[in-house]
Amino acid sequence: MNYDLVVIGGSAAGLIAAKTAKLANPEKSVLIVRMEEISLVPCGIPYIFSTLNSIDENKMGIDPIKKLGVDFLIEKVEKVSVKEKKILTFKTEISYDKLVFATGSTPFTPPIEGVRQKGVFIIPKDYEYLKGMLEPISKAKNVVVIGAGFIGVEVSDEIRKQGKKVTIVEALDRVLPLAFDEDISAIVNEQILSSGLDVRTGSKVKRIIGKNGQAVAIELDNGDVLDADAIILSTGYKPNTKLAAEAGLFMGRYDAIWTDEYQKTSVKDVFAAGDCAEHKDFFTRKSTKLMLASTATYDARVAGMNLFGIKLVKQNKGNISIFSSAIDGLAMGAAGITEATAQSEGFVIRIGKSNAVDRHPGTIPDKSAQTVKLIFSKSGGTLLGAQVVSGKSAGELINVLGMAIQHGLSAIDLVTLQFGTHPLLTASPTMYPIIIAAESVAREII
Amino acid sequence: MNYDLVVIGGSAAGLIAAKTAKLANPEKSVLIVRMEEISLVPCGIPYIFSTLNSIDENKMGIDPIKKLGVDFLIEKVEKVSVKEKKILTFKTEISYDKLVFATGSTPFTPPIEGVRQKGVFIIPKDYEYLKGMLEPISKAKNVVVIGAGFIGVEVSDEIRKQGKKVTIVEALDRVLPLAFDEDISAIVNEQILSSGLDVRTGSKVKRIIGKNGQAVAIELDNGDVLDADAIILSTGYKPNTKLAAEAGLFMGRYDAIWTDEYQKTSVKDVFAAGDCAEHKDFFTRKSTKLMLASTATYDARVAGMNLFGIKLVKQNKGNISIFSSAIDGLAMGAAGITEATAQSEGFVIRIGKSNAVDRHPGTIPDKSAQTVKLIFSKSGGTLLGAQVVSGKSAGELINVLGMAIQHGLSAIDLVTLQFGTHPLLTASPTMYPIIIAAESVAREII
Numbered sequence: 001m002n003y004d005l006v007v008i009g010g011s012a013a014g015l016i017a018a019k020t021a022k023l024a025n026p027e028k029s030v031l032i033v034r035m036e037e038i039s040l041v042p043c044g045i046p047y048i049f050s051t052l053n054s055i056d057e058n059k060m061g062i063d064p065i066k067k068l069g070v071d072f073l074i075e076k077v078e079k080v081s082v083k084e085k086k087i088l089t090f091k092t093e094i095s096y097d098k099l100v101f102a103t104g105s106t107p108f109t110p111p112i113e114g115v116r117q118k119g120v121f122i123i124p125k126d127y128e129y130l131k132g133m134l135e136p137i138s139k140a141k142n143v144v145v146i147g148a149g150f151i152g153v154e155v156s157d158e159i160r161k162q163g164k165k166v167t168i169v170e171a172l173d174r175v176l177p178l179a180f181d182e183d184i185s186a187i188v189n190e191q192i193l194s195s196g197l198d199v200r201t202g203s204k205v206k207r208i209i210g211k212n213g214q215a216v217a218i219e220l221d222n223g224d225v226l227d228a229d230a231i232i233l234s235t236g237y238k239p240n241t242k243l244a245a246e247a248g249l250f251m252g253r254y255d256a257i258w259t260d261e262y263q264k265t266s267v268k269d270v271f272a273a274g275d276c277a278e279h280k281d282f283f284t285r286k287s288t289k290l291m292l293a294s295t296a297t298y299d300a301r302v303a304g305m306n307l308f309g310i311k312l313v314k315q316n317k318g319n320i321s322i323f324s325s326a327i328d329g330l331a332m333g334a335a336g337i338t339e340a341t342a343q344s345e346g347f348v349i350r351i352g353k354s355n356a357v358d359r360h361p362g363t364i365p366d367k368s369a370q371t372v373k374l375i376f377s378k379s380g381g382t383l384l385g386a387q388v389v390s391g392k393s394a395g396e397l398i399n400v401l402g403m404a405i406q407h408g409l410s411a412i413d414l415v416t417l418q419f420g421t422h423p424l425l426t427a428s429p430t431m432y433p434i435i436i437a438a439e440s441v442a443r444e445i446i
Numbered sequence: 447m448n449y450d451l452v453v454i455g456g457s458a459a460g461l462i463a464a465k466t467a468k469l470a471n472p473e474k475s476v477l478i479v480r481m482e483e484i485s486l487v488p489c490g491i492p493y494i495f496s497t498l499n500s501i502d503e504n505k506m507g508i509d510p511i512k513k514l515g516v517d518f519l520i521e522k523v524e525k526v527s528v529k530e531k532k533i534l535t536f537k538t539e540i541s542y543d544k545l546v547f548a549t550g551s552t553p554f555t556p557p558i559e560g561v562r563q564k565g566v567f568i569i570p571k572d573y574e575y576l577k578g579m580l581e582p583i584s585k586a587k588n589v590v591v592i593g594a595g596f597i598g599v600e601v602s603d604e605i606r607k608q609g610k611k612v613t614i615v616e617a618l619d620r621v622l623p624l625a626f627d628e629d630i631s632a633i634v635n636e637q638i639l640s641s642g643l644d645v646r647t648g649s650k651v652k653r654i655i656g657k658n659g660q661a662v663a664i665e666l667d668n669g670d671v672l673d674a675d676a677i678i679l680s681t682g683y684k685p686n687t688k689l690a691a692e693a694g695l696f697m698g699r700y701d702a703i704w705t706d707e708y709q710k711t712s713v714k715d716v717f718a719a720g721d722c723a724e725h726k727d728f729f730t731r732k733s734t735k736l737m738l739a740s741t742a743t744y745d746a747r748v749a750g751m752n753l754f755g756i757k758l759v760k761q762n763k764g765n766i767s768i769f770s771s772a773i774d775g776l777a778m779g780a781a782g783i784t785e786a787t788a789q790s791e792g793f794v795i796r797i798g799k800s801n802a803v804d805r806h807p808g809t810i811p812d813k814s815a816q817t818v819k820l821i822f823s824k825s826g827g828t829l830l831g832a833q834v835v836s837g838k839s840a841g842e843l844i845n846v847l848g849m850a851i852q853h854g855l856s857a858i859d860l861v862t863l864q865f866g867t868h869p870l871l872t873a874s875p876t877m878y879p880i881i882i883a884a885e886s887v888a889r890e891i892i
Contacts, residue, residue, distance in 0.1 A: 016876055024889055041807045044869045051870075057809035060876075294867045294875040301861055301881070311892040312862060322866030331871055361487045363503035395871025396842035402866060403849050413853075415747055416758060420768030420848060421740045423490045424497075425777055425841025429740040430462055430506075435747070443470055446757040 003031040005307060006087060006096040008077050008243070010034030011125060012042055013274025013296035014102035015062065018070045020304025021098075028308065030070045031094065033087065037074050038127040042293045045123060046154035048130060050161040055131050080247040082267045098269050098307045101244050101257055102300065105237035105275035105291055110146075114208030119215035120231045123151055140164060140230035144218050146205055148175040150325050152234035153192065157327045160197050167198040167226055169218070174201050179323050179334040184373055184387045188332055195328035200224075237291050239276045252278030253287035261314045263303035271307060273299035282318040282405070283337060283384060284345055290321050322402040324395045330368070333398025336385035336405040339375050348378040350444065352411065354436035358391040360421070360428030367391070372433035374401070374411075374441070381411035381445045388433075393426065400434065411445060414438035449477040451753060452533055452542040454523050454689070456480030457571060458488055459720025459742035460548035461508065464516045466750025467544075474754065476516045477540065479533065483520050484573040488739045491569060492600035494576060496607040501577050526693040528713045544715050544753045547690050547703055548746065551683035551721035551737055556592075560654030565661035566677045569597055586610060586676035590664050592651055594621040596771050598680035599638065603773045606643050613644040613672055615664070620647050625769050625780040630819055630833045634778060641774035646670075683737050685722045698724030699733035707760045709749035717753060719745035728764040728851070729783060729830060730791055736767050768848040770841045776814070779844025782831035782851040785821050794824040796890065798857065798883035804837040806867070806874030813837070818879035820847070820857075820887070827857035827891045834879075839872065846880065857891060860884035 005021055007014045010032045022030045044058040052058055062072065075089035080099070087094050107122035109115060119140075121133050137143065137159060145156045148170035160166045168175070174185045175192060192199055204221040208231060218226045239256040241249075250266035252258035256278035263271045274296035281288045298319075305312045324333035342349045352374040359367040368391030375385035386401035388394045404414065415438050421429040451467055453460045456478045468476045490504040498504055508518065521535035526545070533540050553568035555561060565586075567579050583589065583605060591602045594616035606612045616623070620631045621638060638645055650667040654677060664674045685702040687695075696712035698704035702724035709717045720742035727734045744765075751758045770779035788795045798820040805813040814837030821831035832847035834840045850860060861884050867875040 012876055020885075023885070024892075041869070041874065043867065043875070044807045044810070047810065047869055051811065052807070052809060058807050060807075292866075292875075294865055294878075297875040297878075297881075298862075298864050301885075305861075305888075305892065312858060312888075314862060317862070320864050322864060324866045324868040324871050326868065326870040333866060333871075335866065361490045361498070361504050361506075363498060364490070364493065365497065392871055393839050393842045395866070395868055396839045396846060399865050399872075400842060400845045400849055403846055403863060406863060407853055407855070409853070412758060415751075416744075416760060416763075417849060417852060418744050418766050418768055419740055419845050420738075420770045420779060420781065420841070421489065422770040422772065422841050423487070423493055424772040425770050425779075425838055426845075428487065429489070429738075429743040430458055432740075432743075435743075439466075439469070439747075442751075442758075446470075446751065 001092060001094040003094060003096055004028035005030045005098045005100070006094055007032045007100040007102055008087065009102035009104055010036070010062070010072065011039050011060070011102070011104050012293045013104070013300040014100070015060070015065055016297045016300035017100045017102055017273050017304045019065050019068060020301050021307050022068045022070050024305055025308050031073060032070060033073045033075060033077055033089070033094070035074070035076045036127060040125055040127055042125050045125065045130065046151060046158050048134070049137065049155060049158035051158060055127065055134065077243060080243055082247050082270055085269065098271065100303055101265070101270070101272040101276055102274045103240040103243060103276040105239050107233065108236045108238045109233060110235050112205050112208055114210050114215065117208060117210040117213055117215045119229055120208060120233065122233050123155060137230050138162065142227045143230045143232065144169060144226055144228040145232045145234055147234035148199070148201065149178065149234060150176065150323060153327055154325060155232060155234060156197055157195065160195065165198070167200060169203050169205060169220065170199070170201045171204050172201065175199060180387055181339045181373070184371065184389060187371060187389045188327065188330065191328055191330040237275065241276050244272065244276065254278070254289055262306045262310050263299055271303045273303045279319040282320040285318060288319065288321070290319050292321065292323065294322065295319055317406065320402060320405055322398060324398050326392065331390055331392045331394035333388045333394045334386065335398050335402040336383070337375065338385055338387070342375055342384055347384060349384065350376045350378050350441045352376065352437035352439070352441040354433035356427055356431045356433060356436070358393055358427055359425070360423050360431070364423055370427060370433055372437045374437040376411050376441045381441055383409050383411070383414065411438040411441040415442045447538060447540040449540060449542055450474035451476045451544045451546070452540055453478045453546040453548055454533065455548035455550055456482070456508070456518065457485050457506070457548070457550050458739045459550070459746045460546070461506070461511055462743045462746035463546045463548055463719050463750045465511050465514060466747050467753050468514045468516050470751055471754050477519060478516060479519045479521060479523055479535070479540070481520070481522045482573060486571055486573055488571050491571065491576065492597060492604050494580070495583065495601060495604035497604060501573065501580065523689060526689055528693050528716055531715065544717065546749055547711070547716070547718040547722055548720050549686040549689060549722040551685050553679065554682045554684045555679060556681050558651050558654055560656050560661065563654060563656040563659055563661045565675055566654060566679065568679050569601060583676050584608065588673045589676045589678065590615060590672055590674040591678045591680055593680035594645070594647065595624065595680060596622065596769060599773055600771060601678060601680060602643055603641065606641065611644070613646060615649050615651060615666065616645070616647045617650050618647065621645060626833055627785045627819070630817065630835060633817060633835045634773065634776065637774055637776040682735070683721065687722050690718065690722065700724070700735055708752045708756050709745055717749045719749045725765040728766040731764060734765065734767070736765055738767065738769065740768065741765055763852060766848060766851055768844060770844050772838065777836055777838045777840035779834045779840045780832065781844050781848040782829070783821065784831055784833070788821055788830055793830060795830065796822045796824050796827070796887045798822065798885070798887040800879035800882035802873055802877045802879060802882070804839055804873055805871070806869050806877070810869055816873060816879055818883045820883040822857050822887045827887055829855050829857070829860065857884040857887040861888045
């Protein structure tokens with residue numbers, strides 16, 4: 001077989017890289033090689049436990065991409081020869097002109113005693129594994145989730161909705177410790193506790209206690225033992241880069257594939273996108289462990305447009321983390337760097353904050369409390385980061401702030417920006433949270 | 447009396463001008479002179495008819511502004527002498543160093559035969575008037591609303607929720623004819639009709655038919671007669687500028703007070719903000735009839751920061767209209783110029799469009815259909831306008847697009863922008879509507 005473009009991996013990054021390249025170059029032949037017959041919407045995975053009616057509702061449709069003329073081969077790639085410009089599966093040899101690694105990531109399994117027993121689960125992006133996990137979870141009485149990052153918290157909230165007792169164990173001192181500063185995660189923590197979830201922060205797992213090879217409890221560092229007939233490890237992901245490393249691609253930090261600004265790897269005609277690729281922070285240019293589907297699709301669009309000639313010239317923007325989530329009806333989002341990160345990296349900052357409601361007037365039904373925290377550089381007032389807790393409009397509100405960060409807006413830019421407002425949809429024009437949070441900082445500067 | 451700053455008018459613009467000035471200059475004495483003991487949240491007014499429990503829930507609180515040390519005088523200003531730097535009420539004479547006109551607007555009453563009868567109402571920002579209107583509306587069987595702009599449509603939707611038969615009469619060929627292009631207002635129109643509202647577009651009112659001085663019906667141009675025991679005129683507002691004109695301020699187009707980029711009028715030390723001030727379009731610099739509370743607060747912040755010395759240097763950005771609304775659960779927003787306006791002004795454009803859902807995967811509960819239409823300049827691909835129909839996140843989604851317009855972003859900027867996504871809050875990363883709508887246009891450019 002011979003293709004102009006071969007993409008290894010067919011989740012968010014692979015599909016979008018192939019789609020973007022095909023749309024930009026309809027005359028080129030494009031093949032996606034992936035292991036899975038069925039792939040899942042990655043960020044939808046927590047919702048297979050309750051909100052969605054079945055795991056099949058979380059399938060990622062590939063028909064629109066097939067319709068564009070992209071071919072699929074469901075096989076495992078065993079070897080890549082960048083010298084011969086070929087990839088090999090057990091059955092097939094495929095020549096390429098351009099190659100994209102979009103091999104994703106797999107859960108990191110921490111070396112805890114007893115971790116290899118029945119009843120201990122991870123959250124991979126794997127249809128069959130997750131399907132097999134649904135029944136034991138539904139039969140469990142006590143579920144312990146290890147790790148209070150977004151996936152851990154979302155999965156916990158969903159399993160709680162099944163009526164289970166769910167306990168989250170987190171080694172750091174709070175939930176969502178990387179995305180939010182203390183003041184903001186305190187709000188989230190309160191919501192989590194009031195929802196009925198149990199949270200053990202500052203707690204390390206000593207061992208998983210088993211009985212006849214089945215996990216039955218978890219022992220914490222402080223000696224506490226929690227009953228657990230199901231344990232879910234949510235302690236991070238690591239890039240799938242064995243194939244790329246064997247092919248001789250230069251590896252960046254955290255074992256991810258190094259790429260330049262156009263997603264080109266160290267080898268000519270070979271690109272990488274998504275969780276398997278190294279990401280650099282927007283403000284510090286340091287490597288980050290950013291693994292978001294939105295980041296993956298961003299990489300993939302950049303790669304897809306630039307595969308056959310760099311058309312989309314970038315000015316070294318780096319990656320910005322923009323998260324959002326909703327837990328027990330409370331929505332939240334974060335973009336850019338936190339106050340804590342700013343301080344540890346040595347940024348001299350000012351903080352602006354707004355506390356109000358997300359609709360107006362304050363008497364209107366269906367409103368939610370809305371907190372917006374903005375982190376600015378002290379001189380110049382450049383926006384470095386933002387954190388939001390709010391009703392469901394938080395998802396787009398954090399995108400307003402993400403755009404502001406990516407385009408270098410300052411507190412002064414924000415207070416002279418025109419926003420739209422409406423009683424049923426947003427905070428009031430007199431109390432619009434981005435303005436209120438930026439205003440105090442703008443005043444100190446002007 | 448003697449104040450460093452006197453603000454005439456105490457609605458959105460007046461309050462925010464005074465607040466901003468006081469926060470920036472705590473040592474200055476600030477007085478707001480206004481006619482009304484009670485002022486209302488302007489954009490909340492339609493919601494006094496159903497969503498809010500009473501008109502009192504729509505009061506605009508002034509205690510936080512009083513607490514800052516801003517004084518209030520509830521009197522009607524009769525005369526302004528810019529030469530002597532004084533304002534006069536019947537009882538009081540006040541000297542000022544700086545003066546802000548924030549006198550707002552009043553409904554325009556069209557010269558229809560029979561318009562001065564009982565049962566014919568306008569929608570002023572007047573607590574007493576609106577309070578007096580609630581009972582006759584609640585007793586009416588058939589209500590006719592003249593004018594299908596945002597206020598007309600919102601008021602109609604609210605009165606419909608009381609269980610009334612409500613008919614909207616609009617002279618132009620569709621609802622919301624100025625904010626949305628035909629394709630988008632068709633979606634809105636469908637929702638309006640399915641909600642039970644009756645809509646008569648392309649219909650002019652010939653006369654209001656009365657009986658003993660009470661309106662009972664409305665006759666249209668085509669001879670149709672609609673029963674109506676309450677008729678609401680929602681045909682636009684005009685700036686309150688009699689006082690300013692008498693004081694000798696230069697008037698701009700549409701009888702609004704001319705201002706420069708810092709909200710300074712033609713007279714030294716006199717500023718104007720909000721509905722009474724002239725607004726200039728962001729792209730054409732033509733006068734617009736823009737009268738939004740969000741625009742008013744924008745003016746007021748600019749004026750407030752620059753009253754005692756221009757600190758916030760602007761680069762002649764002009765005004766951009768950013769609207770949002772929700773009708774019968776469908777949310778919508780518009781920013782910048784429409785395709786129709788672009789064409790009538792001579793812009794050579796390209797259109798990008800996305801049709802998907804506002805959550806992901808598409809199977810998730812509580813999703814809404816989401817349409818995003820983007821209007822770009824053909825060469826360069828600068829974003830000129832945006833229209834959104836969606837679930838409730840439309841209010842912040844249109845602010846993402848409003849920011850993009852105000853900062854000159856192009857289709858290429860948008861496709862390389864990083865957005866955050868989440869199943870419960872936004873469209874999927876692979877189908878994020880701003881990216882999808884920008885992509886086809888970006889491809890044609892690169």
